[in-house]
Amino acid sequence: MDGALELERLGLNHGAAGNLSLREGAAVLVTPSGVPARELAPEAIARMTLADDSGAYEGPLPPSSEWRFHLDIYRARPDVGAVVHMHSTYATTLATLRREIPAVHYMIAAFGGPTVPCVGYAAYGTAELSGLVVEGLRNRDGVLLANHGxxxxxxxxxxxxxxxxxxxxxxxxxxxxxxxxxxVILPDDEIWRTVERFKTYGPRQ
Structure with a gap:
């Protein structure tokens, strides 16, 4: 809930756009479908089981229509504890152009390599989109979704x-x-060196 409000405050999502999730042991907490961040309450968050691919959930409201890629990311990436999906202006603009983000700045290393890839288009909420997302995040911590976000x-x-x-x-x-x-694009070897340095970089508890 706090994460959704923060995304809206920062202008990275608006209204009911985008969605977030958190790993909770063998389950995942997913923001509900169609609820603006300002109207979210803790009891409205849907709880889904990682072992169940049927879309079943616990809670008063159904999870985001994008629940499938949230669960599939956690299954493929044991190191991931949180997922944020956003429709922010510049990232989405590049996604409509179907361009990856190259190493125009060393901060690209925060995403695990010299690019943030842009995966192909598939309809939202589908297994096809989820497969594209999981592959794009195989060795990255960020990805653009063609014509989406x-x-x-x-x-x-x-x-x-x-x-x-x-x-x-x-x-x-x-x-x-x-x-x-x-x-000017920074060379790959410079970014890979920075990736190593970034293993202890970023916010800390």
Whole structure:
């Protein structure tokens, strides 16, 4: 709930757009479908079991229609404890262009490599989209969804929200740089060195 409000405060989501989830042992807590962040209450969060792929949930409201990729990310990535899906302006703009974000700034290392990839398009809430997302996040902590938005992950919600902010900032810098000319892209070896340094970088408890 607090994470959804923070995304709205930062302008990374609005109204009922986007969704968040948290791992809770063998279960996942997913924000409900169609509820604006300001109207969310803790008891409205849907609880889903990782072992169950039927869409079954506990709670008064159904989970986000994107529940499938949330569960599949946790299954594929034991290191992930939180997932944030957003429709932020610059990340979504690049997604409509179907462009990955290159290493225009060293902060790209926060996502695990020299690019933030853009996966192909598939209808929201489908197994096809979930498969594209899981593959895109196989060795990254952020991905753009063609003609849709973006997803970031983290070991906890605090770091996932930090990555959400950094992803939108990178998207904005790349977009504006491309308008001004041809941004200089940092070499891969420099980014891989920075990835190693970033293992202890970012917000701490």
């Amino acid at each position: 973006a997803i970031v992950t983290g070991p906890d919600m605090r770091k996932a929200l930090w990555r959400a902010v950094e992803l939108e900032a990178l998207a904005r810098v790349y977009y504006l740089g491309a308008l001004a000319g041809a941004p």
